[in-house]
Amino acid sequence: MNEKKYLIVGLGNAEQQYAGTRHNYGFEVVNAVAKDLGATFQVDKLAYIARATYKGRTLVLAMPTTFMNLSGKAVKYWLTAEDIAPDHCMVICDDLDLPVGTFKIKPKGGGGSHNGLNNIIDLLGHKNFPRLRCGIGKDYAQGYQIDYVLGRFSDAELKLVEPCIARAVAAIKSFVTAGIEPTMNLFNTQETQNNE
16 A cells, blocks of 8 residues: 555536536535646546645545446545555545535544445445545425535535635645644534534
8 A cells, every 4th residue: 555645535426517516515625626736637437537746645636427326436446546545535525414614524434314425335345434524504495405415505605615625625635644633633623523
């Protein structure tokens, strides 16, 4: 395993009609990392892939081109292809249980109601990979969850989302240099801890 290599995976749906939706939050964050580090995505096996270096670390940035609920295929393939340990793989996704403008980093855990996370857990056969869950809130009527997650942020929400994405980029850079524990201590704000 390459100790200086990391797989950073944003979850979303690759089809154009899903661009900018709440469910594509992971794509937005990984795109922001690529932009920050001057990396460009290419179509590759099961994902859009970009490569970047930061402080001696190699980052393989991935946005699976499978549907969300098949994200595990891309994660499993790229972990193996790049010889990266699961604890060096951070998965970024949307989370209904966190308020808009917040995120929470965890070293491992279940997938909850998130189909992408659950598929990754199923295909890897374990839950031991870090994840950065970005809050999208729960502002929808009963029975409208799918419409909500596949909808777009309001202008008011975007004012909270944009700085959150910038903080997420900083957290990912911290993760690859300082490790998971210091990054959690630094970036898991009191506000998100209270919502756990």
